[in-house]
Amino acid sequence: MKHPEFVLQKSVCSFLNKNYPEVLFLSDTIGNIKLTQFQASRNKEIQDEDFKCPDLLILEPNKFYKGLFIELKIKTPFKKNGELLKNDHLEAQQKSINKLISKGYCAFFKWEFEDIKELIRWYMDNR
Numbered sequence: 013m014k015h016p017e018f019v020l021q022k023s024v025c026s027f028l029n030k031n032y033p034e035v036l037f038l039s040d041t042i043g044n045i046k047l048t049q050f051q052a053s054r055n056k057e058i059q060d061e062d063f064k065c066p067d068l069l070i071l072e073p074n075k076f077y078k079g080l081f082i083e084l085k086i087k088t089p090f091k092k093n094g095e096l097l098k099n100d101h102l103e104a105q106q107k108s109i110n111k112l113i114s115k116g117y118c119a120f121f122k123w124e125f126e127d128i129k130e131l132i133r134w135y136m137d138n139r
Contacts, residue, residue, distance in 0.1 A: 016086045021067055024084065024128055028070070032136055036071040064101075064108040066119060074138040077118040082131070083109060085123040 018041070025039050047055060070080040089102045096106050105121070112119040118135060122128045 017067075017084055020084055020086060020123075020125060020128075023125055024068060024082075024132075027129055028132065032072075032132075035136070038069040038071070040065055040067050040069075062104070062107075063111070064105045066105070066109065066112075070132070070135070072136070072139065074118075074135055076138060077135070078116045079118070080132070080135045081109070081112050081117055081119040082128065083119075083121045084128070085121055088123050089121050 021039055021041070025037070028035060028037055042055070064083075066081040066083040068080075068082040068084060070082075073079060083105050089097055089099075089105075091097060096102055109119040109121070120131065122131060
């Protein structure tokens with residue numbers, strides 16, 4: 013079974029490795045892994061359930077931000093009027109993005125590979 017979000021994540025990580033090999037980043041794959049009940053229980057014990065960590069964490073400060081965090085999606089999480097779609101998971105992710113922004117990080121939902129590359133290039137050009 014294909015996982016389109018994982019394919020996007022893999023493409024973004026390849027882009028980072030090729031174009032910015034010196035930059036440290038983390039790519040969260042826990043959402044694509046089926047944990048055993050024991051593993052899920054252990055994971056829940058150590059994670060803050062109110063914080064939904066974005067899929068991609070670029071651990072490189074620039075002139076404006078402490079780091080870049082991107083929550084990857086395969087389609088926009090927003091309505092045509094710009095409002096976030098009504099969905100508990102998306103709302104929790106947006107809340108986490110807002111917390112990151114308030115702490116000096118650059119954080120976004122992104123869903124198109126070309127837009128993600130453009131954001132990363134902009135971010136890296138401003139180091």
